[in-house]
Amino acid sequence: xxxxxxxxxxxxxxxxxxxxxxxxxxxxxxxxxxxxxxxxxxxxxxxxxxxxxxxxxxxxxxxxxxxxxxxxxxxxxxxxxxxxxxxxxxxxxxxxxxxxxxxxxxxxxxxxxxxxxxxxxxxxxxxxxxxxxxxxxxxxxxxxxxxxxxxxxxxxxxxxxxxxxxxxxxxxxxxxxxxxxxxxxxxxxxxxxxxxxxxxxxxxxxxxxxxxxxxxxxxxxxxxxxxxxxxxxxxxxxxxxxxxxxxxxxxxxxxxxxxxxxxxxxxxxxxxxxxxxxxxxxxxxxxxxxxxxxxxxxxxxxxxxxxxxxxxxxxxxxxxxxxxxxxxxxxxxxxxxxxxxxx
Amino acid sequence: xxxxxxxxxxxxxxxxxxxxxxxxxxxxxxxxxxxxxxxxxxxxxxxxxxxxxxxxxxxxxxxxxxxxxxxxxxxxxxxxxxxxxxxxxxxxxxxxxxxxxxxxxxxxxxxxxxxxxxxxxxxxxxxxxxxxxxxxxxxxxxxxxxxxxxxxxxxxxxxxxxxxxxxxxxxxxxxxxxxxxxxxxxxxxxxxxxxxxxxxxxxxxxxxxxxxxxxxxxxxxxxxxxxxxxxxxxxxxxxxxxxxxxxxxxxxxxxxxxxxxxxxxxxxxxxxxxxxxxxxxxxxxxxxxxxxxxxxxxxxxxxxxxxxxxxxxxxxxxxxxxxxxxxxxxxxxxxxxxxxxxx
DNA sequence: TTGTATGCGTTATCAG
DNA sequence: CTGATAACGCATACAA
Numbered sequence: 042x043x044x045x046x047x048x049x050x051x052x053x054x055x056x057x058x059x060x061x062x063x064x065x066x067x068x069x070x071x072x073x074x075x076x077x078x079x080x081x082x083x084x085x086x087x088x089x090x091x092x093x094x095x096x097x098x099x100x101x102x103x104x105x106x107x108x109x110x111x112x113x114x115x116x117x118x119x120x121x122x123x124x125x126x127x128x129x130x131x132x133x134x135x136x137x138x139x140x141x142x143x144x145x146x147x148x149x150x151x152x153x154x155x156x157x158x159x160x161x162x163x164x165x166x167x168x169x170x171x172x173x174x175x176x177x178x179x180x181x182x183x184x185x186x187x188x189x190x191x192x193x194x195x196x197x198x199x200x201x202x203x204x205x206x207x208x209x210x211x212x213x214x215x216x217x218x219x220x221x222x223x224x225x226x227x228x229x230x231x232x233x234x235x236x237x238x239x240x241x242x243x244x245x246x247x248x249x250x251x252x253x254x255x256x257x258x259x260x261x262x263x264x265x266x267x268x269x270x271x272x273x274x275x276x277x278x279x280x281x282x283x284x285x286x287x288x289x290x291x292x293x294x295x296x297x298x299x300x301x302x303x304x305x306x307x308x309x310x311x312x313x314x315x316x317x318x319x320x321x322x323x324x325x326x327x328x329x330x331x332x333x334x335x336x337x338x339x340x341x342x343x344x345x346x347x348x349x350x351x352x353x354x355x356x357x358x359x360x361x362x363x364x365x366x367x368x369x370x371x372x373x374x375x376x377x378x379x380x381x382x383x384x
Numbered sequence: 385x386x387x388x389x390x391x392x393x394x395x396x397x398x399x400x401x402x403x404x405x406x407x408x409x410x411x412x413x414x415x416x417x418x419x420x421x422x423x424x425x426x427x428x429x430x431x432x433x434x435x436x437x438x439x440x441x442x443x444x445x446x447x448x449x450x451x452x453x454x455x456x457x458x459x460x461x462x463x464x465x466x467x468x469x470x471x472x473x474x475x476x477x478x479x480x481x482x483x484x485x486x487x488x489x490x491x492x493x494x495x496x497x498x499x500x501x502x503x504x505x506x507x508x509x510x511x512x513x514x515x516x517x518x519x520x521x522x523x524x525x526x527x528x529x530x531x532x533x534x535x536x537x538x539x540x541x542x543x544x545x546x547x548x549x550x551x552x553x554x555x556x557x558x559x560x561x562x563x564x565x566x567x568x569x570x571x572x573x574x575x576x577x578x579x580x581x582x583x584x585x586x587x588x589x590x591x592x593x594x595x596x597x598x599x600x601x602x603x604x605x606x607x608x609x610x611x612x613x614x615x616x617x618x619x620x621x622x623x624x625x626x627x628x629x630x631x632x633x634x635x636x637x638x639x640x641x642x643x644x645x646x647x648x649x650x651x652x653x654x655x656x657x658x659x660x661x662x663x664x665x666x667x668x669x670x671x672x673x674x675x676x677x678x679x680x681x682x683x684x685x686x687x688x689x690x691x692x693x694x695x696x697x698x699x700x701x702x703x704x705x706x707x708x709x710x711x712x713x714x715x716x717x718x719x720x721x722x723x724x725x726x727x
Numbered sequence: 728t729t730g731t732a733t734g735c736g737t738t739a740t741c742a743g
Numbered sequence: 744c745t746g747a748t749a750a751c752g753c754a755t756a757c758a759a
Contacts, residue, residue, distance in 0.1 A: 053752055064730050069754065079728060096506045100446035101752035104735050109443065119472045125463045132462060132489045141503070144487050146475045160484075163439045271670035300670060307675040327614035327643060332650040396736055407746045412738060422744065444736035447751050 052093045061089035072097065103165075112140045112353055113166040115157055117149040117173075117237065121269075123295075123323055123342055124172075127194065130346020131170065138354055140167060149237055151177050158183045165189075168353035174198045174205075175238040190356035192349045196239055197366050204356065206348045206367040210239045213338050213371045214246020217292055217320050220336075220373055222254055225382040226290035226318055229256070232277045232302065233264035233294045240294045243322065247292055260285045269294075274301020275308075282309075289382070290318035296325040299335055303378070318379040324372075333377035341369045395436045404432035415440065446508075455483045455696055456509040458500055460492040460516070460580065464612075466638075466666055466685055467515075470537065473689020474513065481697055483510060492580055494520050501526045508532075511696035517541045517548075518581040533699035535692045539582055540709050547699065549691045549710040553582045556681050556714045557589025560635055560663050563679075563716055565597055568725040569633035569661050572599070575620045575645065576607035576637045583637045586665065590635055603628045612637075617644020618651075625652075632725070633661035639668040642678055646721070661722040667715075676720035684712045 058068040063082055070077050071086040078086070089095075103109045114131060116124045128144070135142050143166065147154040154171075158180050161169060168190045174197075176184065184191050184202045191203040196210055221229050231247050233240055244264075251257035263281045267273060274297060281288065293299040299321030306313050313319055313333055321328060324339035348367055355362065401411040406425055413420055414429040421429070432438075446452045457474060459467045471487070478485050486509065490497040497514075501523050504512065511533045517540075519527065527534050527545045534546040539553055564572050574590050576583055587607075594600035606624045610616060617640060624631060636642040642664030649656050656662055656676055664671060667682035691710055698705065 055752080065752090066731085066754075067729060070729090073754085077728070082729085098447070098752050099507055100443045100452065101735090102754075103443035104441070104447050104737085105752075105754040107735075107754090119475060120465075120468045122463075122465070122468075125465075125468060129462045129489075142487065144485065146472075164442050270673075272673045275673060297670075301673055304673050304675045327640070330613075330615040330618060330644055330647050332647045397738095398736080408736090409738075409747085410745060413745090416738085420744070425745085441736050444751090445738075447753090448736075448738040450738090450751075 052095050053098075054095070057086065057089045057093055057095045060093060061085040107165070108167055109165055110140050111143045111164065111166050112168040112170065112350065113143045113145065113161045113164070115145050115147060115154060115161075115169070115171040117147045117154075119146050122325055123340075126342035127346040127349075130343040130348075131350050132346075133343075134347045134350040135354075138350075140350075140354060140357075147172075149235070151175065151180065155180045155183070162187055167357050168192075170194055170349045170353060171202075173238055174201075176202075190353050190361075192353050194345055194349045196242070197368055201365055204352050204362065204365045204367075206345055206352065206369060208340060208369050208371050210242035211246040211249075213322070213340070214243035214292075215250045216246070216371070216373055217243075217322070217338050218247050218250035220375065221290045221292065221318055221320055221379060222250070222256075224290075224318060224379055227256055228258075228285070228288045229261060229290040229292060230278075230281045230285065230288045231262045231264070231292050231294075232274065232281065232298050233262075234267055234269040234273055234277070234298060235294075236264055236266050243294050258285075261288065269297050271297045271301040271304070274298035275305035276301075278302045278305045288317065290320070290379070293319070293321045296321040296323050296328055296335070296337055299337070299378075300327065300331065303331060303335065314378050314380050320379050324374050328374070329376065331378075336376045336379040337374050339372040339374050341371070345369055395438050397438070397440075400429065400432045400436055400438050403436060404428040450508070451510060452508055453483050454486045454507065454509050455511040455513065455693065456486045456488065456504045456507070458488050458490060458497060458504075458512070458514040460490045460497075462489050465668055466683075469685035470689040470692075473686040473691075474693050475689075476686075477690045477693040478697075481693075483693075483697060483700075490515075492578070494518065494523065498523045498526070505530055510700050511535075513537055513692045513696060514545075516581055517544075519545075533696050533704075535696050537688055537692045539585070540711055544708055547695050547705065547708045547710075549688055549695065549712060551683060551712050551714050553585035554589040554592075556665070556683070557586035557635075558593045559589070559714070559716055560586075560665070560681050561590050561593035563718065564633045564635065564661055564663055564722060565593070565599075567633075567661060567722055570599055571601075571628070571631045571633070572604060573621075573624045573628065573631045573634040574605045574607070574637075575617065575624065575634055575641050576605075577610055577612040577616055577620070577641060578637075579607055579609050586637050601628075604631065612640050614640045614644040614647070617641035618648035619644075621645045621648045631660065633663070633722070636662070636664050639664040639666050639671055639678070639680055642680070642721075643670065643674065646674060646678065657721050657723050663722050667717050671717070672719065674721075679719045679722035680717050682715040682717050684714070688712055 054068050055065050058065040068086050118124055145157040170192050172195050193205045196207040197205050263277045299319050302319055311317050321337040324337040328335040328337045397411050398408050401408040411429050461467055488500040513535050515538050536548045539550040540548050606620045642662050645662055654660055664680040667680040671678040671680045
């Protein structure tokens with residue numbers, strides 16, 4: 042009397058095996074290691090699967106095998122374009138594989154991060170990708186106790202939990218300032234928002250470059266912990282100009298701020314780059330399109346996502362990388378907004 | 385000799401129950417329906433859980449209960465800011481609940497969407513959120529066979545699979561054009577990229593508004609299926625000007641294109657809005673900040689995400705909405721770029 | 728290459 | 744309010 046095609050919950054591996062005339066475990070192997078089956082049985086199982094419309098039960102699989110096929114990804118923001126690119130890389134690279142991505146958003150809160158990591162631990166992910174290197178001690182402990190490959194992304198540093206892929210925000214900040222200095226600018230303002238750990242390291246790059254040139258001056262610095270927007274760029278710039286009118290360049294910790302500064306300059310008839318050089322960070326697509334085109338520091342976000350997933354998957358499958366830390370570097374994209382001063 | 389605190393895999397509900405002096409099923413109920421326990425046992429279980437550091441096994445739970453606590457979300461793009469906002473709403477609203485979000489990216493491919501839906505079906509999600517109303521017949525069939533609440537987002541239409549939250553892209557396009565016409569403009573160009581179903585409906589709004597004013601002219605239209613960028617906005621605009629030099633306004637299907645048009649105008653010394661009015665779509669944050677500030681159609685993306693999750697969760701828990709279709713509307717944000725022509 | 732026996736950790740069912 | 748028993752659907756280990 043038992044139905045089988047309807048009430049889709051009914052078709053188990055057993056049914057498939059029965060129809061194919063094999064044992065359940067052979068049918069099971071068909072999915073995990075098809076090559077281990079004789080061609081004949083492989084085809085029999087294959088058609089049985091199709092005929093019955095068999096859909097594997099992931100929960101049963103996970104319970105029996107003690108592992109899932111999900112890779113957890115912990116990022117601090119969904120609205121930040123930077124992470125959108127990283128995520129694209131992650132999803133693109135994971136698609137070919139059998140792993141699926143589970144995303145979690147900390148909103149830049151390390152306590153929230155801790156909570157999410159606890160949640161992940163309950164789920165026994167096959168691998169984990171987390172943003173940055175500033176986890177709490179508890180978070181680190183969780184990560185280390187998780188018995189799965191972990192890749193930290195966006196930046197690099199000593200003492201990785203496991204693997205890392207990113208670049209040095211300090212170096213990138215330093216390089217940006219060195220470039221501006223090389224153009225003959227001296228009063229270089231710093232505009233910062235959000236001030237997360239990576240932004241702070243860019244700031245350190247700025248500070249050290251300025252100090253090395255004996256040009257550091259606290260009056261050149263305007264920061265806020267408020268999230269970044271284009272509008273905020275204009276506001277911060279207005280603050281900076283009010284306090285320090287003689288600036289001849291501005292380094293913005295991201296491109297949204299830089300665009301806001303450009304608009305504010307247009308509003309105030311400040312000529313860019315003649316009166317003011319502008320340099321952003323991340324090299325979002327619009328930077329090249331702006332008038333004047335805006336200099337920025339390109340970061341390889343999409344590649345970061347791709348590498349992170351690849352490294353994790355390789356590690357899951359036993360092929361650990363020779364070096365656990367991958368530096369993807371950055372490129373200074375010099376454009377009109379930071380050309381040399383006429384002298 | 386058996387450890388228990390280390391090798392965290394060891395602690396099962398049984399261990400908790402033993403320590404608390406109750407049966408496993410009572411310990412189980414502690415998590416799902418604490419009120420059903422006597423205060424005494426509840427406290428005993430509670431401390432046992434804490435003492436042992438018990439972590440529930442989600443796979444076992446899913447297998448035994450025939451349901452998971454994940455809500456699947458299917459979107460066409462991760463880099464599009466529009467979806468970033470929707471996702472933020474989704475994640476924000478899901479956080480308080482016990483449901484976790486599983487994200488899938490179709491990259492605007494309806495075949496990929498079909499594939500992903502099949503994958504979801506294997507996972508027996510508690511609920512599903514999908515983008516748009518243009519699923520393939522197969523996709524629709526899968527959705528309908530899934531036995532869980534489904535919410536379609538971003539737009540509304542007849543014949544929802546289950547529930548819907550969005551707005552009419554046709555109406556929004558029509559309203560934008562009506563506004564431009566009311567400013568005295570006559571030669572209104574249309575710039576479109578990507579041309580996904582929602583963009584096409586905005587186009588239909590444009591077309592009908594123009595036809596109603598007897599101003600429709602194919603030469604005013606430039607579209608491409610290429611993904612949107614700011615740079616592309618400039619390129620499309622250049623094409624349009626080359627073909628139809630006498631335009632006095634441009635409607636862009638999104639804000640990135642609009643920004644690109646603005647930059648291109650700056651490059652060509654075309655005065656906005658004097659020579660050309662510009663209207664975008666979505667009202668991304670930078671629109672208000674641009675010089676001149678750019679008119680756009682605000683869509684309530686964050687709220688869309690929030691409502692979608694809330695509706696799904698409510699439905700999962702048996703409280704279906706009175707009306708299955710929620711229209712969140714749109715607002716025309718009139719700014720400097722589309723003020724009236726001097727006459 | 729294939730199959731048998733057994734267990735994974737939890738919850739549903741129904742009785743008390 | 745509490746508990747005993749029996750699934751849930753699949754994979755591991757080992758044997759053939």
